[in-house]
Amino acid sequence: MPSATTSTSERVQDAALRLFAERGYHGTGIRQLADAAGLSSASLYHYMGTKEELLVAIMRSSLTGLLDAAEQVVQMDDPGERLDALVRLHVRTHATAPEQTRVVDDEVNALSAGARAEVVALRDRYETLWQSALDDGVARGAFRIGSVAVARRALLEMCSGVARWWTPDGELDLDDLQREYAGLARRLVGAPLRHAESW
Amino acid sequence: MPSATTSTSERVQDAALRLFAERGYHGTGIRQLADAAGLSSASLYHYMGTKEELLVAIMRSSLTGLLDAAEQVVQMDDPGERLDALVRLHVRTHATAPEQTRVVDDEVNALSAGARAEVVALRDRYETLWQSALDDGVARGAFRIGSVAVARRALLEMCSGVARWWTPDGELDLDDLQREYAGLARRLVGAPLRHAESW
Amino acid sequence: MPSATTSTSERVQDAALRLFAERGYHGTGIRQLADAAGLSSASLYHYMGTKEELLVAIMRSSLTGLLDAAEQVVQMDDPGERLDALVRLHVRTHATAPEQTRVVDDEVNALSAGARAEVVALRDRYETLWQSALDDGVARGAFRIGSVAVARRALLEMCSGVARWWTPDGELDLDDLQREYAGLARRLVGAPLRHAESW
Amino acid sequence: MPSATTSTSERVQDAALRLFAERGYHGTGIRQLADAAGLSSASLYHYMGTKEELLVAIMRSSLTGLLDAAEQVVQMDDPGERLDALVRLHVRTHATAPEQTRVVDDEVNALSAGARAEVVALRDRYETLWQSALDDGVARGAFRIGSVAVARRALLEMCSGVARWWTPDGELDLDDLQREYAGLARRLVGAPLRHAESW
DNA sequence: AATGAATGAGTTTTCATTCAT
DNA sequence: AATGAATGAAAACTCATTCAT
Numbered sequence: 023m024p025s026a027t028t029s030t031s032e033r034v035q036d037a038a039l040r041l042f043a044e045r046g047y048h049g050t051g052i053r054q055l056a057d058a059a060g061l062s063s064a065s066l067y068h069y070m071g072t073k074e075e076l077l078v079a080i081m082r083s084s085l086t087g088l089l090d091a092a093e094q095v096v097q098m099d100d101p102g103e104r105l106d107a108l109v110r111l112h113v114r115t116h117a118t119a120p121e122q123t124r125v126v127d128d129e130v131n132a133l134s135a136g137a138r139a140e141v142v143a144l145r146d147r148y149e150t151l152w153q154s155a156l157d158d159g160v161a162r163g164a165f166r167i168g169s170v171a172v173a174r175r176a177l178l179e180m181c182s183g184v185a186r187w188w189t190p191d192g193e194l195d196l197d198d199l200q201r202e203y204a205g206l207a208r209r210l211v212g213a214p215l216r217h218a219e220s221w
Numbered sequence: 222m223p224s225a226t227t228s229t230s231e232r233v234q235d236a237a238l239r240l241f242a243e244r245g246y247h248g249t250g251i252r253q254l255a256d257a258a259g260l261s262s263a264s265l266y267h268y269m270g271t272k273e274e275l276l277v278a279i280m281r282s283s284l285t286g287l288l289d290a291a292e293q294v295v296q297m298d299d300p301g302e303r304l305d306a307l308v309r310l311h312v313r314t315h316a317t318a319p320e321q322t323r324v325v326d327d328e329v330n331a332l333s334a335g336a337r338a339e340v341v342a343l344r345d346r347y348e349t350l351w352q353s354a355l356d357d358g359v360a361r362g363a364f365r366i367g368s369v370a371v372a373r374r375a376l377l378e379m380c381s382g383v384a385r386w387w388t389p390d391g392e393l394d395l396d397d398l399q400r401e402y403a404g405l406a407r408r409l410v411g412a413p414l415r416h417a418e419s420w
Numbered sequence: 421m422p423s424a425t426t427s428t429s430e431r432v433q434d435a436a437l438r439l440f441a442e443r444g445y446h447g448t449g450i451r452q453l454a455d456a457a458g459l460s461s462a463s464l465y466h467y468m469g470t471k472e473e474l475l476v477a478i479m480r481s482s483l484t485g486l487l488d489a490a491e492q493v494v495q496m497d498d499p500g501e502r503l504d505a506l507v508r509l510h511v512r513t514h515a516t517a518p519e520q521t522r523v524v525d526d527e528v529n530a531l532s533a534g535a536r537a538e539v540v541a542l543r544d545r546y547e548t549l550w551q552s553a554l555d556d557g558v559a560r561g562a563f564r565i566g567s568v569a570v571a572r573r574a575l576l577e578m579c580s581g582v583a584r585w586w587t588p589d590g591e592l593d594l595d596d597l598q599r600e601y602a603g604l605a606r607r608l609v610g611a612p613l614r615h616a617e618s619w
Numbered sequence: 620m621p622s623a624t625t626s627t628s629e630r631v632q633d634a635a636l637r638l639f640a641e642r643g644y645h646g647t648g649i650r651q652l653a654d655a656a657g658l659s660s661a662s663l664y665h666y667m668g669t670k671e672e673l674l675v676a677i678m679r680s681s682l683t684g685l686l687d688a689a690e691q692v693v694q695m696d697d698p699g700e701r702l703d704a705l706v707r708l709h710v711r712t713h714a715t716a717p718e719q720t721r722v723v724d725d726e727v728n729a730l731s732a733g734a735r736a737e738v739v740a741l742r743d744r745y746e747t748l749w750q751s752a753l754d755d756g757v758a759r760g761a762f763r764i765g766s767v768a769v770a771r772r773a774l775l776e777m778c779s780g781v782a783r784w785w786t787p788d789g790e791l792d793l794d795d796l797q798r799e800y801a802g803l804a805r806r807l808v809g810a811p812l813r814h815a816e817s818w
Numbered sequence: 819a820a821t822g823a824a825t826g827a828g829t830t831t832t833c834a835t836t837c838a839t
Numbered sequence: 840a841a842t843g844a845a846t847g848a849a850a851a852c853t854c855a856t857t858c859a860t
Contacts, residue, residue, distance in 0.1 A: 062825050068823060132245070229840090262834085271834080460821050462823090462856090566802060567795075577777050581776030585772060600769050607809065
């Protein structure tokens with residue numbers, strides 16, 4: 023009898039998350055999924071639809087979580103502080119949930135057309151929040167940026183990278199990490215550095 | 222009879238490159254490879270070892286090419302110009318050979334342990350060149366950087382992203398693109414902007 | 421709570437009948453059966469034995485119903501009227517219960533040996549009634565038939581076909597249909613046509 | 620090394636024919652097919668597309684063969700002789716190729732929509748030949764029929780039945796069989812019996 | 819009476835690879 | 840150099856059935 027605090031379907035989701043992140047969607051078999059969840063491969067199908075639906079569920083929950091948080095953060099009025107908050111959110115999310123974010127970032131084209139459309143739509147909404155934040159900062163003279171589209175992509179790629187290397191055991195703790203990237207971002211957009219951070 | 226200027230094994234490599242980039246290593250079958258190369262799947266094995274060796278070959282050639290070029294560039298004495306050249310090389314490579322670089326970046330953990338070690342070693346040598354360039358710039362007072370390790374990763378991720386979106390038909394041509402990223406990089410490391418590029 | 425006039429096990433039989441007729445025994449899954457009956461697949465097993473027993477039950481009830489009715493009809497003394505009644509019964513049954521008859525006709529070799537023996541025995545008893553009716557008609561000079569065995573098979577196949585096309589909404593109503601086939605049967609056995617039906 | 624006179628793909632077709640006729644399409648597994656063809660289930664796929672395509676190929680070849688032959692036969696001018704020839708063709712085909720005809724007759728709704736459309740179209744063309752032959756016979760006073768549509772169905776069902784029981788080892792040889800059914804058919808359509816066949 | 823959970827064995831189909839020719 | 844033939848193992852998924860609750 024499984025633990026009362028972890029439902030079987032959570033275990034399935036967790037196993038899928040871990041394996042998809044580690045070996046990729048196509049590199050992960052149903053049998054491996056079943057093993058990792060402690061089930062037979064037939065039993066797996068009590069807790070999921072298809073393998074692809076499992077992937078979509080992971081992506082959707084990850085993206086909607088990030089999107090919701092970003093929509094809060096974006097309410098801030100000051101362009102510099104707004105960007106700062108976006109960067110910290112993005113970095114924090116990628117540092118603390120690297121498996122989710124890696125799956126979202128790496129497996130989009132494992133999806134079939136219909137599912138891909140949904141996921142890409144979510145991702146686009148998120149990126150639009152960044153684009154607007156940058157546009158607004160430029161319009162209000164807070165940022166000096168050559169190409170906003172390039173800067174947006176550069177910022178996002180740069181911040182997403184933490185999912186590929188950061189661990190809580192390393193030299194930088196989560197606060198350091200966020201502070202560091204916030205500083206890089208301010209430089210990237212040509213914003214004045216904040217008081218105590220002159221390096 | 223195939224063209225005299227394109228050997229069959231080049232056609233195989235090209236097909237693999239295209240397909241691995243598009244659908245991933247695990248998402249690409251031997252028969253698709255054979256179709257794309259215009260061969261039967263059995264004939265394919267005259268021009269390659271295993272599917273994995275094909276992947277390794279692609280990665281090795283891509284990485285050694287970049288590494289060789291970087292080793293030239295790194296000879297430059299001036300830290301700012303040296304970084305500038307590294308960025309331009311990296312961006313140019315990712316823009317003009319996006320399939321190679323995407324395969325290298327995305328498929329490393331499709332490799333078995335032995336092959337992975339080789340590829341990771343090459344990648345590490347390349348990243349070490351960047352690390353040294355940044356360290357030297359800091360030591361000589363040309364750059365002001367919080368964490369060099371973070372900056373190195375941020376720079377590389379940011380520049381690699383180009384392979385995911387740039388096309389020659391877009392708003393920025395290759396020169397614009399390199400200039401743009403060079404500017405972003407200088408800001409990131411806290412180096413003075415070059416003469417004509419004040420934004 | 422289900423209707424008081426339709427028991428759950430009747431609903432199961434009905435669902436099975438419909439699905440077996442539509443998609444065949446092997447083409448129908450237990451879960452489809454359960455869905456159609458409004459039950460879970462586990463609950464299904466409160467109302468049936470195995471899937472095969474369900475099929476046998478359908479076949480048995482269909483065949484015994486037909487057999488009982490035929491045994492009544494066969495009491496008639498006049499060979500022509502007897503055949504007429506047999507044809508009408510067979511046609512009426514196949515027209516009004518096409519699902520039952522199609523399952524009986526089509527799924528016999530989905531059965532395992534034991535079950536098949538039982539069903540085939542019932543079918544043979546039914547066909548023997550026809551055979552006797554024809555033999556008697558020939559013996560008494562009412563019918564003129566080359567091979568009685570061939571005629572029996574021809575008659576039965578011809579009449580059974582009704583289950584594959586007749587609907588109450590078509591050009592012929594049930595009376596027309598029975599009259600039509602009765603006429604064909606009389607011709608087939610070389611019996612004189614009845615008074616008002618000369619065509 | 621297989622026989623020089625029977626190709627492997629013929630063996631596959633033969634095995635499929637036999638098994639589909641015996642146990643039905645859904646009742647026949649790929650493994651059984653492979654066993655019967657003397658191949659591994661993977662090797663099977665060198666000689667066929669999907670299991671369904673195998674079924675369609677069987678149906679198509681059977682139906683087009685019958686249709687071609689019928690189109691010849693239908694050229695005859697005399698309605699009685701024409702019907703006679705159609706009946707003999709149909710009976711002969713069902714007697715000598717009972718597996719093909721049973722598969723065609725019984726497995727149509729195992730097909731997916733697209734394939735079914737093709738097969739049904741062929742079958743409809745064949746039945747239209749019969750319908751025309753009957754219509755013409757009625758129009759020219761050679762046949763006296765209540766409902767031509769009913770008679771057509773009755774005739775076809777009756778003749779198709781031979782695929783379910785006739786064997787060359789029984790009481791009737793192939794000539795007897797054709798003669799017998801031709802006689803039944805003439806009676807069915809109210810055509811005068813031919814000279815030597817008064818029964 | 820009813821069902822979620824579970825599964826071993828099955829389904830059709832594809833996998834990467836080998837080998838005789 | 841090229842390929843048809845072949846396959847064991849695996850892919851994702853469904854099967855009919857059981858059982859504890």
